Amino acid sequence: MAIKKFITGNFYDEAVLFPAVKKVRRAGYKVQDVYTPFPIHGLDKELGMKDTDLHIAGFIYGITGTTTAISFIGWALARDWQINFGGKPFFSLPAWIPIMFELTVLFSAVGMVLTFCWLCQLAPFVKKDHFNPRSTDDTFVMAIECTDKTNEEEAVAFLKNAGAQDVQVQSRETGWWFGRYDRETVRFGRKVPAV
C-alpha cells in the first residue's frame, strides 16, 4: 500500500473550525476529513461530503427481511405443514404481520450496523489509530492530504494561520483499512501510541 502524507491540526472551537474549513477548501487543499469527538451540525455540508447511502442499504435489508418472513412462514404454514389454528385460514396474513415486522427491523438493524462498520472500516480485529488522540476527547482534528503539488511548509503555515494548533505532518498507509496498524508494529521509525 502506498504511504501518504497528511498535515493535521487541532481546532478548539466550532467558530474557528468552520471558517478554517472554508478557507482550506477554497485554497485548494484536499481535506481528508475532520475528526470530531461528537457530530457537528452542518460540518458534512461544509466539507462538501456526499450524503451517505446507508439508508438505501437499510431499506433493501428491510424489504429482504419482510420477504424472508412472509415467504418462509407462507411456505411452512400454508404449503408444507398446514396446521389448523382455531379455524383460521392456512394463509392468515394478520397473524404473521408482527413477525414480518420484526424480521424487517432485525434485518435492517443488523444489516445497517454491519454496513456501517464496513463503510467506516471498523471491525474487532482491526486496530485503528487517529491522527491525533485528542479528536476522541475535546478537539476537532483536521487532516489535509498532501499531493505531489503540495508544499508542506506552506500548508503547515496556512493551517496555523487558519487557527489550527499543534500542527503536524504525519504519514499513513492508504488502502481498504485506512489507518490500520498492529499494536506491535513500529512504523516510520517511531512507535505509534495505541488509542
Added chain:
Amino acid sequence: MSTSTTEKFIPAKRYNTIAFALMVIGVIAAISLFVTTGGEGNHDNRARFWASLLQNSVYFLLVVNAAMFFMCATTLAWGGWQIGFTRVTEAIASCVPVIGVIALVILLALCFGDHHTIYHWTDAEHVAHDPVLEHKSGFLSKGFFATVTILTVVLWSFLGWKMRQLSLKTDEGDIVSTLEKRKKFVWNNTVMAALYIVVFALTVMSSVPWLWVMSIDAHWYSTMFSWYNFASTFVAGLSLIALYVVFLKNNGYLPMVNKEHLHDLGKFIFAFSIFWTYLWFAQFMLIWYANIPEETVYFKPRAEGIYSAIFWMMLIINFVAPLLIFMSKDSKRNYTVVTVVSVLVLFGHWLDYFQMVFPAVSPDKVPMILFDMGIGLGFVGIIMFVTGKTLSRHSLTARNHPFVKEAVIHHT
C-alpha cells in the same frame, strides 16, 4: 416578496373567494342531502343526513384541535423549531371554537333529538330491553354525553385562546424584555400547555371518541378506539399545518421557515402515519384473532362487507402512500411532494372517519359519498376562512419569542 418579520398575511382575493365557494358547496350539499333524505317517517334516511354532519364536524374539529395539541406538545418538549411557524399552528387552532360550536350543536341535537338510529343508547325504551346498553348506561347517558361534550369544546377553546394570547403578548416585546421575564414567560407557557395536555388526555385520548364515534356501534367497544382516533386526527392535523406552511412559503411569507422545518414536519407526518397503522393493526388483529362475534361485528361490514373497498383503500392511502413517498429525505423537503402527501393524508383520514360512522348507520348500502365530500369541503372552507382571518390579524412571526433563535438555526 418581502422578508420582514413583522409582516401579516394578506389573503389574496382568490383565497377568500375559494373559501366562500367551498362553504357554499358545503351548504348546498347539506341542503340537498337533507331534501333527498326527507320523507314521512323515513327514519333511516334522516339518520344518513345527521351521520354525515356528525362525521364531518367531528373529524374537522379533531383535526384543527390536533394543531393545538401539536403546539402544546412541542412546548412541553421545550422545542424551539416550531416557533418559526407557531402563528400558523395558532391560527389553525383558532378554528376550534368555530367548528366546536357547529359540532356541539350537531352532537347535542343527536343526543337530545329524535335520531335514535344513530345513537341507539339515547332511546330510553330501547335501553330498557337491552341489558348490554343498560349496563353501559352510566357512561352512555344523555347527561354524561352532554356534560363531556360541552366541557370539551369549552376547555379546548379557552385554553387555545389563552395560548394564543400568551404568544401574541410577546410581539410587544415587553413581557420578554429581560431574562427574568423570559423565564417567567416560558414557565407560564409551559403551565398552560401542560393544562391543555391534561384536558387533551381526558378528552381525545380517552372519552371523547368513545362517546362521539364509538357509541354509534353502542354494543361494540374497543379500548384502543380513542387512541386510534387521536393518531388519525393528529396526522391529519400535521398535514394541515404542513399545507399552510407550504402555502405561506410559496407566497413569500414565513422568512424564518426553511426546508429544515418542513423536513421535520414531514418526519412527524411519516412517523404518525406509521403510528396510526400500528394502532389500527393492534385493534384489528386482536379482534380478528380472538374471533368473538360481539367484537367481529364491527369489522365484518367494513373489512368484508360492502364497505371493504373504502376500508382497504383508506389503509393504502394512510399507510402505504406516506410510508413509501415520505421515506426518503428529499421528498420531505420538496414542497410539491409534501403538498401531495398532506392532501392525501387529510383525505385518507376523512375516509377513515367515513368508514367509522356509516357502516352502523347505513348497513345495507354504501351511501353516496359525494354528498359527504361536499359537506366536508364546506368545513374546509370554514377552516380556510377562519385561519386566513386569524393569520391576517397579527404578525406571522413570533419574533420576540425566547426560543426564536432555535427556530432560525434549526438543522435536522
